Amino acid sequence: MHKSRFDISVLITTSEARINGSRLNESNVELFKACAILEEAGVCSGWIVGLNRMSSEKMLLMILAAWMLDAIPWPLASERFYDQCDVVVDGLIILRGATPNAHPELKEVALLHSTSGSTAAEKVVCRSTDSLIAEAEGYRKGMNLGPRDCVGIPLPLFHSLGSGVAISALLSGCNIYLNKKKLPSAIAKDLDSGLVNKIVLTPALAILLTQTRYRDHACVDKILIGAGRVDEKLASAVYHRFGVMPNVGYGSTETGGSFIGDSGIGKPADGVEIVWPMKGHQGELVLRMPTPVLGYVHDKLRTSRIWRTGDIVYRSEKQDIIYIGRRDSESIRLNGRFLSLNEFHLILKGMSRISGYIFVVIHDEGGGERLCLAVESDTILPKEIADHFLDVRSSETFFIVVVKQFPKNEMGKLDREALIKVIRFGEDRTDDFN
Known part of the structure; x- marks a missing residue:
């Protein structure tokens, strides 16, 4: 039987779930205030509620309040998608859409998320209630979550890793600790003191925590690192600083957490099956999830x-x-036609003086599109890269930009929008190369 958005709110409010020690039941004053804010804004069943520029604690309360009103919450990182929301709670400001209305086509959707945009254009993902509950079961077993646990989540909730673990922990009856102080030293102190016994991190944040001053024997029993690679060096540093080997987590915004374990990208969570590759093979990872992956807003929802x-x-x-x-x-699609870039990929992968690259489509003021090759390097010049392509017989036309370091977002992933700004205004580039 499919769960509704309201059903999730009931599961949380009737459990032992707490935020910073406060039970999320009917007597929770802050939850009551969050519901009142949405009711005063006229939020109705099926409305899309954008949430931006607020503390993680308030955002979680707003997500829960939206479910209590059978609305669809959408944690946001910027103003980019405001026009797609029926109501936006922007800090203390309430913004109404031009024609707010219910979205019957999204009746199975419990949560909207924007992808990070690090590997492709940013998309808006639909997550179902059943998918969130299945994800919570995976995290519950993988992190051994229960009412006695205090789970630290020093990550932004507009990213699916932070919100996925937060919602899973609430559904498991945990206490979620949301420290407003984001300094690594403050987070490490919470672990050392035993205030937090489980925590979710990105690799970038984990590295910073391993460099903090050792105070006492840490009381943490589970450290989950997701949204990036965890190599042996980092795993060893975490063990020596905190006394536990980290778990690794893997998942996409579209599916939520689907792997968790102690090596590689982890083991499939309960209900997740690997369709491809077969044992002993390499290939694209294809999964069979316990519930349908709905896909994206504005597309026909998948089944x-x-x-x-x-x-x-x-x-x-x-x-x-x-x-x-x-x-x-x-x-890659450019001005309505598809261009092959295989030969360029082969050359770029063989170049030792670059640490990363990405092809980006840039929209110009006239409505046309230009292709840019953005390269991360502190030693190579754009013309040197172009010289490697002289023997390639191709119709692709693009310009090359070199940056010392790709801009990263709060999760430590490529910030595609910031990179496009660098491409538009940077000076270290070639003219169109053909």
């Missing part, structure tokens, strides 16, 4: 449980899943 992740992995005979990289696009 299939099969999800192609776009990630290339190696699956060993022992079932270890090793992340290799993103699937290379065989073509």
